[in-house]
Amino acid sequence: MKTPNSVCVYCGSSSRVADVHKAAAHALGAGLAERGIRLVYGGGRVGLMGILADAAIAAHGEVVGIIPEHIKVMEVEHTGLAELHVVDSMHTRKRMMVERSDAFIVLPGGMGTLDETFEVLTWKQLRLHDKPVVIVDVEGYWAPLLALIDTMVEEGFCREEHRRLFTVVKRVEDVFTALDRAPEPSAPADTKWL
Template sequence: MRLCVLCGSSSGSKAIYLEMATRLGKALADAGIGLVYGGASVGLMGAVADAALANGGEVIGIIPQALQEKEIAHKGLTDLRVVGSMHERKALMAELSDGFIAMPGGIGTLEELFEVWTWAQLGYHTKPCALLNVDGFYDGLATFLDSLVEQAFVKPNYREMLIVEEQVESLLAAISNYEAPVVTKWVKTSE
């Protein structure tokens, strides 16, 4: 099994973000779960990869040629794949992964999460999508997502597809126990 971790190439403003990235990387390696991620050696991306590698884990990084210098590609990975575009990066990360975890990050992290979660909602895959809600980082997003359900833009079962946990151990357990809902038509028609 391999899990794709989506997270920042920045370390963020709190030490707990790096600490949890390290804990996640170690936990993945200890559980024999391969890591697929964006290929950087810096920020949370570098921390999760370094921890997985230090504990004997498989780490596959995927980075676009244009970001190889900006994100400082990791040179010590099990496998570093350089691709031509962000579209290729995301497609290959999804293809190689059995599930997705978003840690704290910026716009790119959110965009990657929403894309794979949308694909799950549409039934393109049945892989779990999860948030590691480090120190309440995603509390505001979770509240907003709940409001989308209340406003009838997201069905409750699609909201429930997104696993939200605060600890690495409970997150990995929830991913392990995940069962995708049956995807049905989500738009009411007059039929």
Template sequence: MAPVKTVCVYCGSGFGGNPAFRDAAEQLGTALARAGIGLVYGGGDVGLMGTVARAVMQGGGHVTGIIPDFLQAREHMLEDIQETIVVGDMHTRKRLMFERSDAFVALPGGIGTLEELVEQLTWAQLGRHRKPIVLVSVDDFWSPLLTLFAHMRQQGFIREGLDLSYLVAQDADAVVPMLQRTGRGEDPEAERFVEERL
């Protein structure tokens, strides 16, 4: 697998109720910039998405924001990033985010974050891509979703041969090392979340 040069980060347009979420966004952005990995994200200046983008910029990293025109006012488009792409709809946004990214990282977020994450998991399950997907489960944020995945497996809806492929990081500092090992083709099984272990 080729080295990871760009990462799409999915996360909330709010901060959530836990200060650790904002800290994780800052840590992730700083780590991406330090590693020379570019950020691809939703283009907004609000919540966790604005936090991670500003942290990348402050670290000297490259940021690409992709935002639908109808969200420019609501999400207060971040003006001073290196590249902003305004598109006509959410489908185009998600397609471009996919095309411009070598990996995907999900920080805490709401239904939009969940929808984008699950789409990438689905595409990977169907063999449409092999890009790494990392869930950053700050304070066990993603644990209910992981429990649901285990339930789906137990009920026969995630069948053998159609396993979900993702990694779970308990904190943001673990993300870049995971991606670097994956990019070198090293076996990430030590970090890979296996539903049967729940």
């Protein structure tokens, strides 16, 4: 895949996390900006989200935030972005993030990050998009999730080829190589998997 113009990053909004996760967010934000790749993310100024955006901005990158009104009222939105879109719902936010991105990167996060990740993987499985998804398994954070996906395949709830809906890397510096080697397309739309 050619270098994407715009990448969506899903990550946590908590600041109560290990420094290794904060360092990964900083490195990814700076790395995207240095490569001229626009960052699309959830629009927050706190936790990994804020670190990611601040690093991209500091490296003169373009950052687009998309935040629902009900979260903005908590005054957690980032005010230094190139664009901040305030939307009516989480559904609108997620749709806009997908529409504005050429690829997706998943850093460590909580339930919201899981929700966004599984939605974008499900949409790819259903052939609603065919954009790369890269999961950054910092210090084995995503190992339990990857084990669960293995169980889903072993138990017949997913097909073997669904493992190719995403790529896993251990370090932020490997994200860009993974994007260059975009994963194979998912199963054809007319293939039934039930």
